[in-house]
Amino acid sequence: MNKVIIFSIIFSVLLSVNYVDSALAEESETIEVEIKYTNGDRADFNGMKLIVYQDFNKEPLLEKNMSSNPDVITVPENHRYKIEVYTNGIFGDVEYIQLGNTSKKVVISIPISGGIQFEVFYKNGETPIEGATLILKSPDNSELARDVTNDLGETTRYWIQSTTKEGDYYIADVYLDEIFLTSYFPIKVQSGLAVDQKIVTNISEIVEDLITINLFDGSKKITSKDGDYQVVLLDKNQNQVASSNLSFRGDAQFSNLKTGAYTVKINSDKKIDDKLWPQNNIQIIGDSNKFSIFKNSEQVLKKEKPFYSCNCISFRLDDVQDYWLADAQIEIINLFAEKKIPLSVGVIGNLIGGDERIVSVLKENLANNNIEIVNHSWNNDALTNFDEKIQEDNIVMTNNKIFEVFGVTPKAFIPPQNLYNENTVNILKRNGFTHINSHIDRDAKTQNIDDIFLMFQQLQKLAFC
Known part of the structure; x- marks a missing residue:
């Protein structure tokens, strides 16, 4: 791979040098380009781009965002030019001009808006x-x-x-x-x-289905036997829309809610614990009718610098588990701690807790705020192979296991094999996750940088809001 990259860079440089030499070998002239609408009015140049082709070449000689109207382009003389004009990516029209050794002007008429x-x-x-x-x-x-x-x-x-x-x-x-x-x-x-x-759109104004919200303290489901708990729904302006008391089954239920995004706030008779309940954002549009809210641990709140989105680099260590490559895992974790570089550690829920050596290292670095524990699912199996219920079971069981072993509830998730779908994202949202950590491999399908950006755009459609 390194040799290919080096070759590409050298090849690009050689092409650039050859183009410069070729341009210097020819005298240049200017073409003044004015854009008018078909009714004769001069067009607004904002958002307009000129694409210029020389002779019969199919690759553009130059592309220029217009900075005025008319605008001027400089090109080699004694060539035929095809000049296309686009407005905000939409084709306007095209003109052809034969340029000799004197400057010329061309007027391109485009359809009115x-x-x-x-x-x-x-x-x-x-x-x-x-x-x-x-x-x-x-x-x-x-x-x-x-x-x-x-x-x-x-x-x-x-x-x-x-x-x-x-x-x-x-x-x-x-x-x-x-x-x-x-x-x-x-x-x-x-x-x-x-x-x-x-x-x-494909949503109704009112979601008539019964909406259920459950509260969890680690793996324990909270019910009315644990105290008086009230679940409050707030709109985007933080006005209360509805409330429901937790039942003896541990359900807070709502119905006939207007479609939209809500903030979930938890009130209880244990005021000292209220701060441990995060204010989660949920989306009620009729596709998901059950939501789970997990209580934070004291350790999560004490973190001075929680891992939120930023203009920064996140380092992650995947597949952390009992016994497997223990020496290497420990050495990597300790190296990041020594360099004072935060590390996100992806833990496999079903494979952690038995190796006291790796568990103690993780606990020590967690206490020193050197690492963040990240949910890496239950068995490291690709979640896209499962239906929504099994996916949720794998994610929730892992969070419960991590809380049991380390006393923290992860808010970030690393998809096994970097594969996830819309069901996965919906599950993460309703279970209080704030970040998903994945990557794109550059393989046969993503050799072109445009393909990679297209994949990122597709991922953004699933991303957290």
């Missing part, structure tokens, strides 16, 4: 969604604009470049609070016309 207003509705197609966020994107997934719907489910009207080229379209992503609802595409816009676009 079209107008589009979106109307967002619940599943029945009749009830508008107020407060939904609509993000308008170009074909390359760049955000062009965003707006929040009014009480009629309407956005403002966007005046954007019309789509004349086959394959050009816009994308509208719709969110309710932090909940992703739908991605609507392809959206076509006709020149000079104003249209309304109705978007019907």
